[in-house]
Amino acid sequence: MWIMMAVLSAFFAGVTSILAKCGIKKTDSDTATALRTVVVLLFSWIMVFAVGSVNTIAEIDAKSLLFLILSGLATGASWLCYFRALSIGDVNKVVPIDKSSTILSVLLAMILFSETEHLPVKLFGTALLAIGIFLMIEKKHTRKGVRDNRWMIYAVLSAVFAALTSILAKIGVTGVESNLATAIRTGIVLVMAWMIVFIKGKQREIKGISKKELLFIALSGIATGASWLCYYYAIQNGIVSVVVPIDKLSIVVTVAFSYIVFGEKLNKKALYGLTLMIVGTLAMAIWA
Numbered sequence: 001m002w003i004m005m006a007v008l009s010a011f012f013a014g015v016t017s018i019l020a021k022c023g024i025k026k027t028d029s030d031t032a033t034a035l036r037t038v039v040v041l042l043f044s045w046i047m048v049f050a051v052g053s054v055n056t057i058a059e060i061d062a063k064s065l066l067f068l069i070l071s072g073l074a075t076g077a078s079w080l081c082y083f084r085a086l087s088i089g090d091v092n093k094v095v096p097i098d099k100s101s102t103i104l105s106v107l108l109a110m111i112l113f114s115e116t117e118h119l120p121v122k123l124f125g126t127a128l129l130a131i132g133i134f135l136m137i138e139k140k141h142t143r144k145g146v147r148d149n150r151w152m153i154y155a156v157l158s159a160v161f162a163a164l165t166s167i168l169a170k171i172g173v174t175g176v177e178s179n180l181a182t183a184i185r186t187g188i189v190l191v192m193a194w195m196i197v198f199i200k201g202k203q204r205e206i207k208g209i210s211k212k213e214l215l216f217i218a219l220s221g222i223a224t225g226a227s228w229l230c231y232y233y234a235i236q237n238g239i240v241s242v243v244v245p246i247d248k249l250s251i252v253v254t255v256a257f258s259y260i261v262f263g264e265k266l267n268k269k270a271l272y273g274l275t276l277m278i279v280g281t282l283a284m285a286i287w288a
């Protein structure tokens with residue numbers, strides 16, 4: 001069951017990137033992130049009440065609550081960096097770097113959770129992922145022909161925070177119903193996202209958002225909520241070093257839709273990189 005949930009998480013995460021890109025063509029990325037989080041929070045709490053886990057809130061211990069909060073903070077930081085990178089870079093270039101969080105997540109899981117079974121396969125898969133990501137990275141040029149590497153910096157930071165999110169969440173969801181854990185974490189992300197908006201004085205920009213982009217922001221929020229619910233169920237019940245690689249197969253969905261929607265084609269080098277990432281991920285998911 002947890003493997004199937006990890007696969008569903010990958011699908012919804014892949015769709016999220018495309019919907020989010022459509023929603024931030026003119027809308028500020030920080031504002032869009034804050035608005036998306038509202039949708040995710042509503043979606044996650046609906047699921048909490050639907051499964052009846054709201055009655056278990058009082059049973060959450062201090063340690064789990066602390067790590068859920070830390071996981072939420074890491075998620076918020078990852079989101080802010082990720083959607084900033086998407087707003088100034090191509091989806092096909094940003095997503096591979098963001099997915100490199102898999103490498104750090106797997107390595108940390110091996111160390112912290114002693115997930116060293118089938119170690120050679122995991123190390124081999126991780127190496128393929130690293131090579132694949134390197135091949136897919138391509139520097140973006142502005143219209144004046146000057147290299148603009150800001151998107152790469154934000155994408156790298158997104159990956160680091162995303163890796164920390166997985167590890168902190170694994171500790172935080174211990175003994176906590178996964179839907180409830182997702183809802184609590186989302187509340188932390190919401191507060192963080194809106195603090196950034198108000199600190200930067202961007203709250204006035206909300207009125208100027210077009211209905212079309214607002215719709216895509218809302219849809220991306222729903223897709224994110226669905227992905228999170230599936231992901232943290234898988235994290236709670238499965239093996240982190242296997243769940244994370246499966247989840248990162250969302251890159252296949254993202255690349256396919258970015259070609260259909262935005263016409264972003266992969267060159268031969270990037271295609272080889274994507275293939276290595278898929279092979280490495282499948283190796284860890286199937287044999288590890």
